[in-house]
Amino acid sequence: MRFTIAREKLQEGLSAVTAAVPTKTTLPVLANILLETTDKGIRLSGTDLDIAVSTEVLADVETQGSITIPAKKLAEIARELPSAPVKMSSAGEQKVTLECGRSRFKLLGLPRDEFPSFPTVRFNESWRVRSGDLQKLIGHTAFAASTEESRPILNGVLWELRPERMRMVATNGHRLSKMELPITSEGAPSGDLIVPPKALEQIRKLFPAEEDLEIARGDNHLAFRSPFTSVFTRLIEGPYPNYEQVIPKDNDRVALADKNVLAQSLRRMSIIASDQTHRIRLAFNAGMLKLGVQTPDLGEAQDEVPINYEGDPLEIGFNANYLIEILRYMPTDEVRLTFKAAERAATIEPEGWKDDARYLGLVMPLKLID
């Protein structure tokens, strides 16, 4: 194998795949990336067997071949190289020589055969999605997935794909985030997938917003493909909880509030809130929201926020952090909050959002202790 590549191109390829390389593994070859020559250049691949990333970058190939090289060391070398063409060649299956300007390195690799093969996924029945749309869904929902390890199913993000729309939902059982976008993916089957947030985060970072992606499901993996890059991820198994039954349909008390003013007030109150429950009290009155918090052994605080509210007075408790987090992801300056009663779930939606997407946040209330 022998090829010449621009240092920037080598770095571009490496930065795409090294995030998938594990720091600790029982399979030593996984600490390496696979380098293979192609018709147009070289393909770099890395995997921790949960996520696999493969990307092709332009290079001038003299002799075809493939080898695996320690990923971390190659990335460190590429970062320190001068801005000059990089010549790489391998003698046999285990030695790679890298030359750039007057610098010269010899690295020990491992044979290509030891590198696990990537999952087989057929793209004949695939969904087509613009990467920017996917980034929007991921960016607005994945944060709400549970980080608790007791219910693995909630550690994933539910992704519902239908021929005319796609929707992502994430929840930790106390708060929920849901976003839906129209798509046109004719001929693609419907599918409900539970995807680990770590994989979604990689996908969000890896594909430029303007790229069109093909997405297909194999037996055990979900695959994303653009002209030069492919990503494979394992999925979380099992039925996702029926979140629809938690989303209230009859919340008849509506408040409109300035997102930033409300978030600032919540942050102020959360300073005094209990470290365990983060409980605060919200009292909705005509034209005014009164926020209050009282924590034994610490103190108390009150604040007021002008709002547009005309329903009956309502006192309700929340985990301040959940409200702050949901407000952070609201795309409009004004938000719409809806309630039914102090013991029922509240929803938060963007107000006046001129977008094809539909977005909803939900927070379960906390019982107020008098």
Next chain:
Amino acid sequence: MPIIPLYGHEALRARLASAHARGALPPSLLLHGPRGVGKQRLALWIGQMLLCDSDGDRPCGACRHCRYVLDLAHPDLRWFFPRPRLPNPDPRTQDVLDDFVDAIGERRKSNGLYSAPGGSEALYVATVRAILQLASLTPAMGRRKIFVIGDAERMVSQEGSDQPANAFLKMLEEPQADTQIILTSSEPGSLLPTIRSRAIAVRVPPLVEPASRSFLGDPVVNAALDRLDLPASLEQRIELMEGAPGMLLESADRAQAIAAAREFLDAVSQGRAEWSRAVAKMSAARARGFFADVLDAMTVQLHARLRGAAGRSDASRVTAIAHSIEHIEDAKVRVDGNVNPQLLGASIAREVATWSLS
């Protein structure tokens, strides 16, 4: 360097392979039998058989899946066993998995030859949470995921601490269709009844003599045994092994336990001050493992003394020693609950002193 082959158990292997071929292999198995007979190695073999993609006999030993299993590196065959508690009191799944990368690395380095876990090693709740996390994912390479849980009775780390076992129960109650669970235990009675009832029990017998000879004929095994303080002759080693290769690996530990038991019984016969010192020398924790071995050795030594007293027709001493043996047997039951060894030691010393001082 791959782990050593599985020796013996041919009839059992044939039964399991036949059940798999008929699609009748239960999704949850409990391999039980005497300590050291190779239950966990057999479990790994079952996993290899299930993952092998050869068109011929499985496991073929040559395909990529087989090679990964034999290198203890297959991402779909997860092997868990008792480990010391991690320094972080509430470790994350990644901490547990990193610890197992090291532990598996050690077992790979010793070609899959290892001795029984120490007394404080257990399958703690963080380990079970990690298992549940891995079980929730689709397989990485194969068609299914296999979880081998060695010394599964250690999910109850001590009497009353059954949180890990109860967490694991969820996985047994609602197994994924692509998941095979293989528990192993030499003390199945110590498993929660709810776990025992949800796994199909398969008895793993000691190795028959030809299999023992094959095991001892393996050069890798020989090299490992030569590093231990063992008799050199093959016949003596076969006798010492009693069909359980693991016991041979533990024989150095057993010799230590025999010496500790003798020292303890001698101290008890020398008066309260001596036996107090002997009790204080015992560990304040870790009843399982070494302390359990010491109790076994005490029983053997008291039986010898009982035979001596019977030979002298000393009926009252025979009765007293028999009473002490019964007391130690009770203590062994408490050891399963990981009761403080010093408390048990004091109780035994008081009992033995009633006759050994007179």
